[in-house]
Structures are given as structure tokens and as C-alpha cells.
Amino acid sequence: MALFDPKAKEISGYQRSIDERTSSIRKYYDEIGKLYYDQYKDMNVDNTKDINTRCEAITRLSNEIEDYKLKILFVKGLKKCPNCGTENSLEYGFCFKCGSKFSEDSAQEPKSDFEKAEEQLEEVAEAAEAAEAVEAAVEEKAEEAAAEAEKKDEE
Ligand SMILES: [Zn+2]
Structure with missing residues (x-):
């Protein structure tokens, strides 16, 4: 039955994420309208910053919706x-x-910008860990060499 189809479940999850973002976008459009009107009405009011923040949020949400649409397509093959x-x-x-x-x-499965950013962070963390391991090995070698030299001095 379709209800128990894991693909259908995955798709409806993505669809829910799209719906949430769509209603957030609508809310931001409303707020921008009000902010703009308040500014239009009163010359002393400057809502530019608040309007810009909402415009940026709408762009981000729209991009995320596109990502989810691609994921739905991928699930459908x-x-x-x-x-x-x-x-x-x-x-x-x-x-x-x-x-x-x-x-x-x-x-391959499409990745959202967020997932790509997370992957990059992981790669950076791995590289940092590898660098630390190298540093530790170098330090150990230096200590060994120093101990060796000390021994020779004593002889
Ligand atoms: Zn084509």
C-alpha cells in the first residue's frame, strides 16, 4: 500500500519542508508590505534594514525549496x-x-547547500586532525632524538 511505501514517506517529508518554507515566504512578503507601507507613510521611518533581512530570508528559503524539489525528483528516479x-x-x-x-x-543524490557546507566542515576537521597527528609524531621523534643525544652525552 502506498502509505507504507518508504519512498512515499520520504517524498511527503520533503513536501512538508517545502510547505513550511512556502508559508514562511508568504509571511515575509506580508511583513515586507507592512514595513514598506510604514516607511512610505512616515518619512522619518527607515525600515530598509528590516526589509532587506526579509528579502534575504526569502531568497534562502526559495533556494532550499529548489533543493527539496530536486530531492523529490531523485527519490522518483x-x-x-x-x-x-x-x-x-x-x-x-x-x-x-x-x-x-x-x-x-x-x-547521484542532490545535496543542498547546507549539506555541502557541512561536508566541507568535516573535511576541514579531518585535515586538521591529520595535521595534528603529524605534529605529534614529529614532536615524539624530536623527543626521542633529544633523549638519544642526552644518553650519548652521558656516555
Ligand atoms: Zn534538456
Whole structure:
């Protein structure tokens, strides 16, 4: 039954995230309208900063919605042609409509900017850990050498 389909469950989760963002965007549009009106009405009021913050939030939310849409497509076994926007099967190497070539990683799960940023952070942390290990090894060697030299001095 569709209700127990894990894919359907995943899709409805993404859909819920999209709906939440859509209603946040609507709320921001309302607020921007009010802020702009207050500024229009009273010359001494400057709401530019508050309006800009909301515009930026709308852009961020819109990008996140696009990410979720791509994830839904992926669950359905589809991907979007970056050239014409046509939905293609994941395994296609070329768009069946416009013939554009898909990138090598086009069949992989799409990642949101947030996930990409998290991955980068992980890589940085791993590199830092590796650097620390090297430093510790170098220090150990230096200590060994110093101990060795001391021994020789005593002899
Ligand atoms: Zn295309």
C-alpha cells in the first residue's frame, strides 16, 4: 500500500519542508508590505534594514525549496536537465529532449547547500586532525632524538 511505501514517506517529508518554507515566504512578503507601507507613510521611518533581512530570508528559503524539489525528483528516479529543465530518468547521459550532456555526478543524490557546507566542515576537521597527528609524531621523534643525544652525552 502506498502509505507504507518508504519512498512515499520520504517524498511527503520533503513536501512538508517545502510547505513550511512556502508559508514562511508568504509571511515575509506580508511583513515586507507592512514595513514598506510604514516607511512610505512616515518619512522619518527607515525600515530598509528590516526589509532587506526579509528579502534575504526569502531568497534562502526559495533556494532550499529548489533543493527539496530536486530531492523529490531523485527519490522518483528522475533528474532535471540543467539546460531545458525537462525531467529525465536518472541513468540518462543526455537529455532526451534537448540532447544536453549530463554531468558525471548527475545520477547521484542532490545535496543542498547546507549539506555541502557541512561536508566541507568535516573535511576541514579531518585535515586538521591529520595535521595534528603529524605534529605529534614529529614532536615524539624530536623527543626521542633529544633523549638519544642526552644518553650519548652521558656516555
Ligand atoms: Zn534538456
